[in-house]
Amino acid sequence: MKIWRISFLTVILGALVISAAYFSEGYLGIFVFSLIINGIMAVSFDIPGRSLGLISLGHATFFGMGAYCFGISITQGFTFFPALILSVLLSAVGAFIITLLLAGLGHGYYSLATLGVLIVFQRLSETLESLTGGSAGLYIPETISKLHCNILAAFLLLATAAGHVLYSRSRWGLYSKETEASEEAAEAIGIPTRKVKTASLMISAIPASMAGLLHLARTSHVSPVSGFSLTLSITALLASRIVPARGILGPLLGVLLITAAEEVIWTKFEGFNHALFGLILLSAAWYQGVQSSEAGLNLIKKFRVGEK
Amino acid sequence: MLNSGRIFILTAFGLSDVKRRPSVIQVLISGLFLGGVYALLAVGLSLAFGIMGVLNLAHGSLAVLGAILYKKSLVLHPFSPWIFCVLATPIFLCLGFILHLIIVTPFRNLSQSEGVVASLIASLGVAFILEDLFVWWQGWEPISTYFSFPTFNLFNLKIPGLRAVLMGMAAITIGLSTLFLKKTDRGRSMRALSQDQETASLYGINPGITSMSALGLATIMAGLAGIFYSVLYPLGPRDGLDLTLKALFIVVAGGMGNLRGPAVAGLLLGLLESFAGFFFTYTSTDTIVYSLLIVYLVLKRGRRRQ
Amino acid sequence: MKTLKYSESFVWLVSILTFGIITVLAGSTWAETPKEIRIGATVSMSGKFSTEVGPFKQLMDAYAAEINGQGGIYVKAAGSRLPIRFIVYDDKSDGPTARKFYERLISVDKADILLGPYSSPVTFAASIAAEENKVPFIAICANSHKIYNRGFQWVVCVIDKAPLYxxxxxxxxxxxxxxxxxxxxxxxxxxxxxxxxxxxxxxxxxxxxxxxxxxxxxxxxxxxxxxxxxxxxxxxxxxxxxxxxxxxxxxxxxxxxxxxxxxxxxIHxxxxxxxxxxxxxxxxxxxxxxxQGMDYGHPERFVAVMERSGISLDDFPWAPAYMMAFEVATQAIERAGSLDKKKLMPTLKKLKVMTIGGVVSFAENGVGTINTYxxxxxxxxxxxxxxxxxxxxxxxxxxxxx
The missing domain is CATH 3.40.50.2300 (Response regulator)
Structure with missing residues (x-):
């Protein structure tokens, strides 16, 4: 990894941790917290997304599972840390079953099956009203201060980022890349592709479920639509792919870009918010297209600073 | 053997109970009519993915556009949905060409997986832009076009004429598209392109024009599905992405890149939705439908397939 | 096939842009409160409820124009009439988004009083921000008992509870x-x-x-x-x-x-x-x-507001409920004679005011009296x-x- 990239990463993550500790109250507190949560979702999405090429449209399933397990534990009388441990364990079991089921699917089918799982969980949480509060959702009292919640979330982001870097540099990361290139060829040279996929998906699922429970602890409320949220899944996907930078920088910068763009568009402009956001998405996609064409490459080279 | 099979089917569908038989057949008919609209919506998406590898998230928004155009046209003249479909076809074809320039052409030099993601992001951008334009153009209220058509009585069954005609039109549209793909040069080029782009180019097929035609055809189907949909159900100007998701699921169940699979899957989904409400509680309908689809995907599809 | 490349400058650009925005956000929280009454609200301009209330920012602006045309609302503590201004965000028909924007309305925009979003699920989430920050919150089209069984002290609702609808x-x-x-x-x-x-x-x-x-x-x-x-x-x-x-x-x-x-x-x-x-x-x-034809309160003002907003009552039948909420907010501020939230809330809870839909008052848990016909x-x-x-x-x- 180049020195500038390491220092850059340190600056971003450090700034987020300091912001989390410094701004815990008011709107800025919520803004920083949602930035961190989106970061955890995008980085964890990117683990199988980047190495295995698996695009999940239902990454928020794990987020919702974590939130609901935590919420139900609290309503059953558990305090914060026992509820946290219990919900991480329960979510891990749930995530294991889901990943075991879906790990064998091809790319397109995997995307859609994950979407299906998300919808099933959304409907189940609406139907099991006595446990989940139905479509109104669960409301829990404050179990941990906002400051502590922000700090825990910031450390979870650091841990997820570290997990991303370590995984991609490990033997399993290489296995994943081989599996993505050709599953048959990978198996022929003795790579246990199914295990690789399951491991990668589990590493991705656990931070997402922890993000869900921290989100509930911070906001006191989760509903089927906000917990098993398609918007959150799509934001994670966009954040992971919108900035064409390799490694951990891609999703981190993606989250910064998307969260900042949404913030400005939805608070500073009256009307045509979606259209403006759409234009940003289009521009980002076109930028990738322009980069890939000969003419575009030549044009970009003229403006590049310090490229070797 | 045959007889026991017949008894099983009759029992499974509640048809052994003579008093319930008309009700069950009524539900079956409605399920088929609903499935027809789903099928038309999904087939276009499947065509775009199969030929160009484009997961067009603006597909549902194009359907909403169809609904809005129909609603606007009623101010000028009380067109029937079927007449308007014929009139609107060239408009949708042109829109498909324009859309191609936005969500396909810029990414032709990317690798396949990068291209899929880039076109997915671009089409999501287009969907968002269209949403705001729709609200600006037609207002916030749902698009709900009323068209009066009689209901027929047939052997003690009610056949809603409008739904029957729309179902027939959906079948004709899918049939004509299948014929186009099989019998015309352009159609054959599309099929060749979906199988192997490089080899197709060696045989003189122009990938640009061919994929543009495919997206044009897919857009026509989306537009027509939107017109049909709005005659039956109210459609919000921002409902495009919801429609796309529904279509996506049907496409995956039925198979990407062909017309017959999604058409059958669309019909089955319509039937499933109707019968789930008849045999189970309605609230469990979605859970049942999506669980079945996941099981189907896990068991039948996707293993090493793309 | 070409591999994607990216430049250091692009990465820096994105980062500087983002941190700039965060700094601007941080700065805006220290803004001074000007001489006006700030009414905060979110409207579902997108998402599934947009077909029900999408254009209601226009309704709010039209009401503000009507009131400001008469000089504003008299606030005794200020010794003069103050103009009203609605600060409105799009909650995307989504609870967490609404909650976030209500936090913004409270801490960044310094809203004096809040009007609720549309629907019970969104209000359920949004009202938590008002309760935590102790800002008066008038719910409008949200009458599920689940909202009012939480023992909240800063939330009232114009309409009666759902079972009596x-x-x-x-x-x-x-x-x-x-x-x-x-x-x-x-x-x-x-x-x-x-x-x-x-x-x-x-x-x-x-x-x-x-x-x-x-x-x-x-x-x-x-x-x-x-x-x-x-x-x-x-x-x-x-x-x-x-x-x-x-x-x-x-x-x-x-x-x-x-x-x-x-x-x-x-029902609808x-x-x-x-x-x-x-x-x-x-x-x-x-x-x-x-x-048309109902004669409670000031129907002529409602008709004028609707005309000014360009919204058709037929297409958006919730408009009268919003109008009643505006009238309640106006009366509460006038009778409290102050924008101090600790004075405003008790006045609001004890309020009994005639609106276009009849008399509004609030039960102990905040539920109102307006019902449909x-x-x-x-x-x-x-x-x-x-x-x-x-x-x-x-x-x-x-x-x-x-």
């Missing part, structure tokens, strides 16, 4: 004594389910027997199974507790399949419903907050049919058939 209709049915049985079709969302729970009890009190209950998910497209089961039970009244798109889809299919009870009651039967059904809407009974579509027009003092036409029973 249709009580005047059942009073009428009981007084007429003609209907004997009812079948319920309920959309599986918070408000319709709350309305159903009340309607079930009220119908029993009115002497009716429930012969069927069908609870269906919000996105249901095919109602045939429900309709054939209703036909088997032949109820006098089919009571549809659902939002507008669901109601249109159900009624269209009910008409096609020749479902002919003596009366259809569709506004203009979009009427247009979507065409002649099929004739005779349908529903609930209205206000129709049964109205029927007769010859294509909406008529209040009960109580007789304000009815604009007699109840037509059985309603016109298909």
């Amino acid at each position: 249709t009580h005047r209709y059942w009073d009428m049915i009981e007084a007429e004594g003609q209907a004997k049985t009812v079948a319920f079709v309920v959309e599986d969302t918070l408000h319709p389910k709350g309305v159903y729970r009340g309607a079930k009890k009220l119908s029993e009190t009115a002497g009716l027997k429930e012969v069927l209950l069908k609870v269906l998910p919000a996105g249901t497209h095919d109602f045939t199974a429900a309709i054939v089961k209703i036909q088997e039970t032949s109820p006098d009244i089919v009571f549809v507790s659902a939002n507008v798109p669901f109601s249109i889809a159900f009624m269209r299919q009910a008409r096609e399949l020749d479902l002919n009870p003596k009366e259809f009651h569709v 039967h506004g203009g979009v419903f009427k247009k979507g059904l065409g002649p099929g809407a004739e005779g349908v009974v529903g609930q209205s907050y206000w129709t 049964p109205s029927q579509i007769i010859n294509g027009k909406y008529h209040i049919i009960w109580p007789s003092q304000i009815a604009t036409a007699p109840h037509r029973y059985p309603g016109t058939r298909n």
Whole structure:
């Protein structure tokens, strides 16, 4: 990894941790917290997304599972840390079953099956009203201060980022890349592709479920639509792919870009918010297209600073 | 053997109970009519993915556009949905060409997986832009076009004429598209392109024009599905992405890149939705439908397939 | 195939942009409060509720223009009339987004008073921000008991609780004594389910027997199974507790399949419903907050606000409920004589004020008194049919058939 990239990463993550500790109250507190949560979702999405090429449209399933397990534990009388441990364990079991089921699917089918799982969980949480509060959702009292919640979330982001870097540099990361290139060829040279996929998906699922429970602890409320949220899944996907930078920088910068763009568009402009956001998405996609064409490459080279 | 099979089917569908038989057949008919609209919506998406590898998230928004155009046209003249479909076809074809320039052409030099993601992001951008334009153009209220058509009585069954005609039109549209793909040069080029782009180019097929035609055809189907949909159900100007998701699921169940699979899957989904409400509680309908689809995907599809 | 490349400059650009925005955000929290009354709200300009209330920012701006045209609201502590300004964000019909924006309205925009978002689920999440920050919050179209059973002290609601939403209709049915049985079709969302729970009890009190209950998910497209089961039970009244798109889809299919009870009651039967059904809407009974001819409060001001906003009452039947909330906020500020939230909230809770929909006051848990009136579509027009003092036409029973 180049020195500038390491220092850059340190600056971003450090700034987020300091912001989390410094701004815990008011709107800025919520803004920083949602930035961190989106970061955890995008980085964890990117683990199988980047190495295995698996695009999940239902990454928020794990987020919702974590939130609901935590919420139900609290309503059953558990305090914060026992509820946290219990919900991480329960979510891990749930995530294991889901990943075991879906790990064998091809790319397109995997995307859609994950979407299906998300919808099933959304409907189940609406139907099991006595446990989940139905479509109104669960409301829990404050179990941990906002400051502590922000700090825990910031450390979870650091841990997820570290997990991303370590995984991609490990033997399993290489296995994943081989599996993505050709599953048959990978198996022929003795790579246990199914295990690789399951491991990668589990590493991705656990931070997402922890993000869900921290989100509930911070906001006191989760509903089927906000917990098993398609918007959150799509934001994670966009954040992971919108900035064409390799490694951990891609999703981190993606989250910064998307969260900042949404913030400005939805608070500073009256009307045509979606259209403006759409234009940003289009521009980002076109930028990738322009980069890939000969003419575009030549044009970009003229403006590049310090490229070797 | 045959007889026991017949008894099983009759029992499974509640048809052994003579008093319930008309009700069950009524539900079956409605399920088929609903499935027809789903099928038309999904087939276009499947065509775009199969030929160009484009997961067009603006597909549902194009359907909403169809609904809005129909609603606007009623101010000028009380067109029937079927007449308007014929009139609107060239408009949708042109829109498909324009859309191609936005969500396909810029990414032709990317690798396949990068291209899929880039076109997915671009089409999501287009969907968002269209949403705001729709609200600006037609207002916030749902698009709900009323068209009066009689209901027929047939052997003690009610056949809603409008739904029957729309179902027939959906079948004709899918049939004509299948014929186009099989019998015309352009159609054959599309099929060749979906199988192997490089080899197709060696045989003189122009990938640009061919994929543009495919997206044009897919857009026509989306537009027509939107017109049909709005005659039956109210459609919000921002409902495009919801429609796309529904279509996506049907496409995956039925198979990407062909017309017959999604058409059958669309019909089955319509039937499933109707019968789930008849045999189970309605609230469990979605859970049942999506669980079945996941099981189907896990068991039948996707293993090493793309 | 070419691999993607990226430049250091691009990465720096994105980062500087983002941190710049965060700095601007941090700075904006220290802004001074100007001499105006700031009313904060979110409106579902996108998402599933946008078809119900999408353009209501225009309604708020039109009300502000009306009030400011008269010099504003007199605030005793300021010693003068202050203009009002609505600060409005799009909550995307989503609870967490609404919650985030209410936090912004409180800590960045320094709103003096908050108006609730549309719908019970969104209000459920948004009201937490008001309670935590101790800012008066007037909920509007959100009458699920779950919102008001949490012991919140800073939340009131203009309208009555959901179970009483249709009580005047059942009073009428009981007084007429003609209907004997009812079948319920309920959309599986918070408000319709709350309305159903009340309607079930009220119908029993009115002497009716429930012969069927069908609870269906919000996105249901095919109602045939429900309709054939209703036909088997032949109820006098089919009571549809659902939002507008669901109601249109159900009624269209009910008409096609020749479902002919003596009366259809569709709780939300506004203009979009009427247009979507065409002649099929004739005779349908529903609930209205206000129709032309009702004479409570200042209807002329409401008409002027609607004209100024360019919103059609037929298309957006919730507009009167919003108007009542504006009137309540205005009166609360005027009577408190101060924008101090600790003075404003007790005044609000004790308030008794005449609005266009009748008298508003609040119970201990914050629930208000405004209720709907049964109205029927007769010859294509909406008529209040009960109580007789304000009815604009007699109840037509059985309603016109298909």
